[in-house]
Amino acid sequence: MSVKGLNQLKVFLKKNYINIILLVTIVVGLVSTYTVAMSNVVTIKAKVVNVRTGPMLSYNVMAQLKEGDQIQILEQKNGWDKIRLDGDKIGWVADWLLDSSEIDSATNATGVVNTSGVNIREYANTQSKVLNRLEKGTKVNIVYTKGDWSQITMDGKIGWINNKLFDLTNDEQEKAQTKVYVLRPTINLYQEANPNSHVLATSKQDDQLEVVGSVGDFYQVKNGKNIIGYVSRQLVTTEIPNTGAEQAQEAARPRSLAKATIVIDAGHGGDDPGAQANDNRHYEKNFSLLYAKELRDQLQTKGTKVVMIRNKDSWVSLEDRVKITNKNQPSAFISLHLDSSKSANEASGITTYYYSEKKDLKLAKTLASQFNGLKIPNRNTNFGNFEVIRENDYPGVLLEIGYINSDSDFAQIRSDSYRQQFISRVVLGLESYFK
Known part of the structure; x- marks a missing residue:
């Protein structure tokens, strides 16, 4: 390079020093961000891996991953990975299955113990605690395999058995x-x-259906006429219907709010902010708590016994919310949330979700009937596969008060007068339900 060219380069660098530094910083930041983001991305090596609604085998299968699928791990908890699926759905996979072959429990693969005095262990190694001993010829249900070990279920218990100690049939x-x-x-x-x-x-x-397999969100079942077809997992349950218990529950239902116990669940909280308003400053967890406290206050004036899942900005697991509910044996359970759509101002309305038609639907319909005529439109009742209403044993609903990312809905939601009006409608609905 000539002396003149070198001098020109020096002048250019001197004039653009700050811009160059900023550009380098941005590039490095982007590369770092990409690296961090990609560090939690894994490729499925197993032929099939079940995605469950929670970090335990007892949770329902919501989807399946296949060999070659890529997933991003959001969180790890007790050997389970929290992942994001298409459509912003969140699920859990067992981290030990990501590079092994899972046998879906719905296929009901059966093993027969081939040796006497076989140890069933807590974990997949010979040093772990012995949970039970099985005799030769005992049949066990194989859930999945990991290397030389398989996890089994038998009499409602889960444990590990070495593959050499049983034969598949x-x-x-x-x-x-x-x-x-x-x-x-x-x-x-x-x-x-x-x-x-x-x-x-x-x-x-x-009606009782026999499960013979599963595909994604569907069970393959056989009915009483030996017709084999597919049904949505959300439309069936493994729980045996108990009409007598339901009649007893109806008979035991109090006939006034003054004699009722209501569990109020303010959705999200703590490190879980929930959905976000369009201004990026307001979060669902804060408004669900405001509405929960308003409901508590109005119910207490009626003499109702109220149990709050949370009274402050704290995180409570879904499992614990269910435990608290069942422990208190409430007359009704109300979970309060704010809805959100993929795009801002795309949707509007109040939705009352129920899970069980027998247990929850009467309460859901009674409450939803009170929401007509409010400034947020009433979307009425809908089936919702939410753990807090699915797993609790008492009548319950999940109320989506409105859409937090709808400017029109949020203008009402954040209003003190609207909050009081909405909750008064909930109380009227509960009064009607307990008559």
Whole structure:
């Protein structure tokens, strides 16, 4: 380079020193951010991995991952990885399954113990605690395998057994049968795992179906006429219907708010902010708590016994929310939330979610009927597979008060007068429910 060219370069660098430094900083930051983001991305090596609604085997399967799928791990907890699926759905996978082959429990693979005095262990190693001993010929249900070990279920308990100590059987007569029961008045059995496919048959509420397999969000089932088809997992339950218990629960329902116990659940909290308003400054957790406190105050003036899941900005796990609810044996359970759509101002309305038609629907309909005429439109009732209403044993609903990322809804939600009006409608609905 000539002396003149070198001098020109020096002048350019001197004039643009700050810009160059900023550009380098931005590039380095972007690379670092990308590296951090990608550091939690893993590729599934197993043939199939179940994604569950929570970090335990007892949670329902909500989806399945296949070999080659890429997922981003958001959080790790007790050997489970929290991941994000398409459509912003959150699920959990067992981290030990990411590079092994899982046998879906819905296939009910059966093993027969081939040696006497076989130890069932707490973990997949010979040093872990012995949970039980099995004799030769004992049948066990194989959940999945990890290297030389398999996890089994037997008599409702879970443990590990070395693969050398049992033999798999393909005899259909020896496979443990899983039963599910219809939750809705009627449901369709589809030819394929797709609600748009041909309907083979219908089943009525409480009908018993035999599970023979699963595909994604569908069970493959056989009905009493030996017709095999697919049903949505959300429309059936493994719980055996107990009409007598339900009648007793109805008879025990108090006939006034003054004699009722209400558990109020303010959604989210603590490190879990929930949905966010369009101004990026207001969060669902704060408003769910405001509405929960308003409901508490109005109910207490009626003489109602109120149990609050949280009274402050604190995090409570979904599992603990259910435990608190069942421990207090409430007359009703109310979970308060704010909805959110993918795009700002895309949706509006109040939705009252229920899980069980027998347990929850009457309460849901009674409450939803009170929300007509408010400044936020009423979307009425809808089925919702939410843990806090799915797992609790008492009548409950999850109320989406409105859309936090709808400017029109949020203008009402943040108003003190609207909050008082909305909660007064909830109280009127509860009064009607307990008459």
